[in-house]
Amino acid sequence: MLYLKKYFTEGLIQFTILLSLIGVRVDLDTYLNNQLPPLREIILGPSSAYTQTQFHNLRNTLDGYGIHPKSVDLDHFFATRRLLNQVRSLDHLRLPSTELSAWLVHRDPETVVSATSQSGPSIALDNGGSLEDVNNSEASAMRGAGGATETTYSPSGEDSLGAVAPEDIQEQADRETSDDLSKEDIDLIDILWRQDIDLGAGREVFNYSSRQKDSKAGKPNEENEEAGGREENWRNGLYLQAVQSLTHVDGETGESIPEELTSLGAQTSLSLQECLRLLEATFPFGEESEFQNSSSTSQLTAPTEETPSTSQGLPIQAPISQSDTPLDLEQQWQDIMSIMELQDMEVNNTAVNVTTNNDSNNNNASTTESATSFGVLPSSLINQDVSLHQASLPSCSQDFPTLFNPELDSTEGQRPTLVRLSSSNSSNINSTFGTTNLTGLFYTPPLNSSTNLSTTPVLPDPFTSLLEESMLDEISLLDLAMEEGFSQAQASQLEDELDSDSGLSLDSSHSPASPSNSETSCSSAASSSSTSATFSEEGAVGYSTDSEAATVEAEEGAVGGCQPEYSKLCRMSYQDPSQFHGIPQLESVNHNHTYNLPLASPYSEHSQLSASSSKKGRDKQIQQTKLQPPQDFIDRQTSRDERRARAMDIPFSNEKIINLPVEEFNELLAKHNLNEEQLSLIRDIRRRGKNKMAAQNCRKRKLDTILNLEQGVQDMRRDKARLLKERMEFIKCIRQMKQKVQNLYQEVFAQLRDEEGRPYSASEYSLQYGPDGSVLLMPRSMTTEQGHKPEKKQKDKKK
DNA sequence: GGACATTGTCATATC
DNA sequence: CTGATATGACAATGT
Known part of the structure; x- marks a missing residue:
C-alpha cells in the first residue's frame, strides 16, 4: 500500500507539474491543508519511509538518535511541507487559468456559444478525484493486503480504512476550500444534481448532493469554501459518471453524450480526461446509423440531464471496469487526436468547398443538432427528435448523414446536395480513394455556412495546442493505466521485490508489472503490444523508482543516513533540488546530497x-x-x-x-x-x-x-505507440469513409434511369468521378479502357 | 562459494 | 607546469 500511494503521489505531482506548464492552475494546497484524508494519504503516504526528508533531518539535527524515524508527527510534518513546497515551487510556472471546456466548445464550427465555466483547477481536482476513485476501487482489493495499516496515520481518526468511501471523500471535500464558483454555477449544479437523481441515478453516487444543500445553507462567509467543496463533490460525481459513460459509451454507442455535454460544457470546467471522453463520444466515428433511433429516445428526458448512464438506464453505481477505463481513455484520446487532425483538414477544405446551396431545412436541423450535441445552446433548443449522429460527427461521419440519410435521399433535398457535390471543385485528390476525386463528397453541405465558417478558422488553434499537450494525456493515461492495472498481486510482488533491497535496478521492476498491465492497457489490436509495453514500463518505472527511494529512505532513516547512499537517492533529490525549498533544515538536507x-x-x-x-x-x-x-x-x-x-x-x-x-x-x-x-x-x-x-x-x-x-x-x-494508435484511427476513419462513399455510390446509381426509365445495370455501367468533381455514368468497358478519363458519356451529371 | 553490487583506490586523461 | 577533476579499471567488502 505504501508503494501504491507513493506511485499515486508521484503521478499526481507529475500531472500537476504538467498542468502548471500548460497553464492550468493547480491548487493542491487546499487538499493538503485541509487534510482530506484519502487524498492526503495518497499524496503524503502513511509512512515516513515515503519522504527522504525525515532521516536527513534527524541526522542533521539529532543524528538519528532519540526519535523514532517512523514518528507519525514527523511523517505528517515533513511530508506535508515537502509536498506543499513542491507544489508551491510551481508558482512561477503558473499561467492564467485555462478553461478546458472552452477548448471543447470551440471545437464545433456550429458551436457559437461557448461554455464559460470554471477554470483549470478542476483538472487537478478531477485527477485527484480519479485517484480517489481508483483508490476506492482498489482499496477493496488492497485491504486484504494490508490497507488497514493506513489507519494509523489518519490524523483525524475518522477513517477506519485507508481507502475512504466516496461519501467520505465528498465529506472532506465539502470542508475544503477550493476555487471560486459563482452562485449561479452552484445553483445550476444543484439543479443538475437533482435532475440526475430524478432521472434515476443511484442515490449513493450523489449523496454529496444532500451535503451540498447542507453546505449551501452554511455560513455566508464560507460560501466560497462551500462552493469549492461543492464543486469538488460535483466533479467527483462527474468523474464517476464520466467513467460510467466511458465504460459504456465505447464508440459503438454514445447516445447520451450530448446530454452530458449539455450540462458539462455549459456549466463547469471539465477535467481533461472528461473533456476528451466527451469529445470522443461527441465525435464517434461513423456510427450514426446505429444511433438514429436510440439517440432520440435518449433525449426524451429533461433537456439538461447530464448523466448518460442514467439516461441509458445503466446502473450508475456499476463497478467501474478496471481494465476498460484506461483503455477507453487512451483509445478516446487517440480518437480525438485523429479526429482533430482530420477536422483540421476538413476545416480548410470546407472553407473552399462551401460555395452553394442552402437547404433551409437541413440547415436548421443541422444547426440544432450540432448545438444539441455540444450542449452549449440553451436547453430549450435541444431537439428531442434530433438524431445525434448527424450532429456528432464533424469530421469523419458528420457530413455523411446528410448525404446518405435515406430520408434526404428520398426527398428533393438530395438534389441540391448532389449538385453541390458534383460542382465542388476541390483539387485535392485523396490517394486513399485512388485517383477518383471524392473529396467533395466529404464536405459538409453549406448549411449554416455563414455562421459556421466564421467560427471555423478559430477552431484548430486550441486543439492544436491540445494536441501538443498530448504528453499530458500520456501522463494521466499512464497513471490510470497503472491504477487500473495495479492488482493486488502486482502490488505485493513489487513490494517484495522492493523489499529485497536490490538497490537501483533499472529494469528489474519492469517485468512484474508489465505482463498484467499489458492485459489491461492494450486497446487497439494493432498497437496493443507496443502500447501495453509502454504503459506498463512507464508505470513500473515510476513506481519502482519512487518506491526504491522510499525504501532506501526508510532504511536510511533508521540508520541515520549516510552519503554513500546518494546514488540511490539521486533521482529524486537531484532532479528536484527545489523540493524542500522554504524549509531551511530540509534545504540543507537536500544540499547534503x-x-x-x-x-x-x-x-x-x-x-x-x-x-x-x-x-x-x-x-x-x-x-x-x-x-x-x-x-x-x-x-x-x-x-x-x-x-x-x-x-x-x-x-x-x-x-x-x-x-x-x-x-x-x-x-x-x-x-x-x-x-x-x-x-x-x-x-x-x-x-x-x-x-x-x-x-x-x-x-x-x-x-x-x-x-x-x-x-x-x-x-x-x-x-511510437501513440502514433500507431493514431494511424489505426485514421485507417479506421478512412475505411468508414470508403464505406460511405460506396453506399452513396450505390444509392446514386440505383436512382439513375436511362431514357426509357429503366435502371442501369451495375454490371454494364459505373459511376466515375471526374477530376473536376463531376459524376459521370460510364459503361464499364469504357471505364476499363479509359481509366480516369470519363468524359464521354456525361449522361447524368446530377447532384 | 559464487554472483553481484557497492565503494574505495589507483592510474591516467583532461581541464 | 600544477592542481583539480573525470573516468576506466581493479580490488575489497558486503549481500
Whole structure:
C-alpha cells in the first residue's frame, strides 16, 4: 500500500507539474491543508519511509538518535511541507487559468456559444478525484493486503480504512476550500444534481448532493469554501459518471453524450480526461446509423440531464471496469487526436468547398443538432427528435448523414446536395480513394455556412495546442493505466521485490508489472503490444523508482543516513533540488546530497569516510553504537586513511585535509610542523578523498545518463505507440469513409434511369468521378479502357 | 562459494 | 607546469 500511494503521489505531482506548464492552475494546497484524508494519504503516504526528508533531518539535527524515524508527527510534518513546497515551487510556472471546456466548445464550427465555466483547477481536482476513485476501487482489493495499516496515520481518526468511501471523500471535500464558483454555477449544479437523481441515478453516487444543500445553507462567509467543496463533490460525481459513460459509451454507442455535454460544457470546467471522453463520444466515428433511433429516445428526458448512464438506464453505481477505463481513455484520446487532425483538414477544405446551396431545412436541423450535441445552446433548443449522429460527427461521419440519410435521399433535398457535390471543385485528390476525386463528397453541405465558417478558422488553434499537450494525456493515461492495472498481486510482488533491497535496478521492476498491465492497457489490436509495453514500463518505472527511494529512505532513516547512499537517492533529490525549498533544515538536507559538501558530524574527524560499508553494515554499526563505547564505534567507522591519520598524529581532520581549498590547505600544512611522512600521508589522504568524491560524482553522472537515456527510450516508445494508435484511427476513419462513399455510390446509381426509365445495370455501367468533381455514368468497358478519363458519356451529371 | 553490487583506490586523461 | 577533476579499471567488502 505504501508503494501504491507513493506511485499515486508521484503521478499526481507529475500531472500537476504538467498542468502548471500548460497553464492550468493547480491548487493542491487546499487538499493538503485541509487534510482530506484519502487524498492526503495518497499524496503524503502513511509512512515516513515515503519522504527522504525525515532521516536527513534527524541526522542533521539529532543524528538519528532519540526519535523514532517512523514518528507519525514527523511523517505528517515533513511530508506535508515537502509536498506543499513542491507544489508551491510551481508558482512561477503558473499561467492564467485555462478553461478546458472552452477548448471543447470551440471545437464545433456550429458551436457559437461557448461554455464559460470554471477554470483549470478542476483538472487537478478531477485527477485527484480519479485517484480517489481508483483508490476506492482498489482499496477493496488492497485491504486484504494490508490497507488497514493506513489507519494509523489518519490524523483525524475518522477513517477506519485507508481507502475512504466516496461519501467520505465528498465529506472532506465539502470542508475544503477550493476555487471560486459563482452562485449561479452552484445553483445550476444543484439543479443538475437533482435532475440526475430524478432521472434515476443511484442515490449513493450523489449523496454529496444532500451535503451540498447542507453546505449551501452554511455560513455566508464560507460560501466560497462551500462552493469549492461543492464543486469538488460535483466533479467527483462527474468523474464517476464520466467513467460510467466511458465504460459504456465505447464508440459503438454514445447516445447520451450530448446530454452530458449539455450540462458539462455549459456549466463547469471539465477535467481533461472528461473533456476528451466527451469529445470522443461527441465525435464517434461513423456510427450514426446505429444511433438514429436510440439517440432520440435518449433525449426524451429533461433537456439538461447530464448523466448518460442514467439516461441509458445503466446502473450508475456499476463497478467501474478496471481494465476498460484506461483503455477507453487512451483509445478516446487517440480518437480525438485523429479526429482533430482530420477536422483540421476538413476545416480548410470546407472553407473552399462551401460555395452553394442552402437547404433551409437541413440547415436548421443541422444547426440544432450540432448545438444539441455540444450542449452549449440553451436547453430549450435541444431537439428531442434530433438524431445525434448527424450532429456528432464533424469530421469523419458528420457530413455523411446528410448525404446518405435515406430520408434526404428520398426527398428533393438530395438534389441540391448532389449538385453541390458534383460542382465542388476541390483539387485535392485523396490517394486513399485512388485517383477518383471524392473529396467533395466529404464536405459538409453549406448549411449554416455563414455562421459556421466564421467560427471555423478559430477552431484548430486550441486543439492544436491540445494536441501538443498530448504528453499530458500520456501522463494521466499512464497513471490510470497503472491504477487500473495495479492488482493486488502486482502490488505485493513489487513490494517484495522492493523489499529485497536490490538497490537501483533499472529494469528489474519492469517485468512484474508489465505482463498484467499489458492485459489491461492494450486497446487497439494493432498497437496493443507496443502500447501495453509502454504503459506498463512507464508505470513500473515510476513506481519502482519512487518506491526504491522510499525504501532506501526508510532504511536510511533508521540508520541515520549516510552519503554513500546518494546514488540511490539521486533521482529524486537531484532532479528536484527545489523540493524542500522554504524549509531551511530540509534545504540543507537536500544540499547534503552533494558529495562535494561532506557533512559535519560529532565525529567530524571521521565523518568523511565514516560510511565505509553497506547499509546492513551500518545497521549493525548503529546497533553497536547503542551498546558499545563510542571509541569502539569510531574505530569501526574509520577508514584506512582515518586510521592512518590518527596513527600518524595528524593534527587535523581528514575532512579538512580533503575539502579545504588549496590555499587554506597549504596554510594548514604550514601552520603545523609536520614531518615528511605526515605530509605525504596528508597529501595522499587529500588525493584519495577528492578522488573518492570524484568517483562518486562520476558514478552519479553515469547513472543519470543511463536513466536519461532510458527515459528517452520510453518516451520514444510511447510516442511510437501513440502514433500507431493514431494511424489505426485514421485507417479506421478512412475505411468508414470508403464505406460511405460506396453506399452513396450505390444509392446514386440505383436512382439513375436511362431514357426509357429503366435502371442501369451495375454490371454494364459505373459511376466515375471526374477530376473536376463531376459524376459521370460510364459503361464499364469504357471505364476499363479509359481509366480516369470519363468524359464521354456525361449522361447524368446530377447532384 | 559464487554472483553481484557497492565503494574505495589507483592510474591516467583532461581541464 | 600544477592542481583539480573525470573516468576506466581493479580490488575489497558486503549481500
